[in-house]
Amino acid sequence: DAGVTQSPTHLIKTRGQQVTLRCSPKSGHDTVSWYQQALGQGPQFIFQYYEEEERQRGNFPDRFSGHQFPNYSSELNVNALLLGDSALYLCASSPLTGVGSPLHFGNGTRLTVT
Amino acid sequence: RKEVEQDPGPFNVPEGATVAFNCTYSNSASQSFFWYRQDCRKEPKLLMSVYSSGNEDGRFTAQLNRASQYISLLIRDSKLSDSATYLCVVTAAGNTGKLIFGQGTTLQVKP
Numbered sequence: 461d462a463g464v465t466q467s468p469t470h471l472i473k474t475r476g477q478q479v480t481l482r483c484s485p486k487s488g489h490d491t492v493s494w495y496q497q498a499l500g501q502g503p504q505f506i507f508q509y510y511e512e513e514e515r516q517r518g519n520f521p522d523r524f525s526g527h528q529f530p531n532y533s534s535e536l537n538v539n540a541l542l543l544g545d546s547a548l549y550l551c552a553s554s555p556l557t558g559v560g561s562p563l564h565f566g567n568g569t570r571l572t573v574t
Numbered sequence: 575r576k577e578v579e580q581d582p583g584p585f586n587v588p589e590g591a592t593v594a595f596n597c598t599y600s601n602s603a604s605q606s607f608f609w610y611r612q613d614c615r616k617e618p619k620l621l622m623s624v625y626s627s628g629n630e631d632g633r634f635t636a637q638l639n640r641a642s643q644y645i646s647l648l649i650r651d652s653k654l655s656d657s658a659t660y661l662c663v664v665t666a667a668g669n670t671g672k673l674i675f676g677q678g679t680t681l682q683v684k685p
Contacts, residue, residue: 570615
């Protein structure tokens with residue numbers, strides 16, 4: 461049984477470009493959360509998707525948007541990339557009934573903006 | 575003030591040492607608490623949940639003090655393989671499923 465899978469593993473973009481990151485949740489999980497982890501910091505919550513809708517959002521600008529598909533997979537889109545968007549982007553899935561339970565993360569996508 | 579605060583370290587200890595990490599959180603309504611471990615350039619992985627009564631998993635002991643809003647992790651008989659960053663994590667108020675991470679404490683165990 462595959463856990464959470466993310467693609468791509470690494471990505472290099474230039475300032476001003478747009479990027480799309482992808483996440484497939486663990487089998488049986490219907491809720492997907494995205495986190496950004498800058499170097500030397502803990503992960504920061506970006507947003508969470510359930511039933512194809514953004515359920516809650518962290519303190520990130522509108523340049524960060526997402527989508528969830530009927531098969532529960534999810535995308536994170538970032539427009540107008542800034543150097544400060546360079547980070548490890550982590551996806552985690554959970555069953556909705558597991559709210560308050562620990563999350564299990566995918567391997568992450570390491571984004572470098574030059 | 576950060577929602578979850580940890581001493582970033584690094585903590586440099588010899589093999590076999592006992593080391594303790596502390597963490598404070600600001601929101602008294604937080605319901606669930608965890609310690610995660612993160613190896614260099616890898617994703618965080620759940621180490622253990624933290625319960626009010628305290629709990630132990632082998633060489634690892636976690637404690638929670640709700641009155642002081644304080645969480646601790648004790649590692650006994652440190653191994654080289656324990657070298658990693660340890661992240662203190664609490665759930666946001668309202669049990670929404672959102673996790674709030676501390677900055678992490680780096681542990682380096684030396685031979």
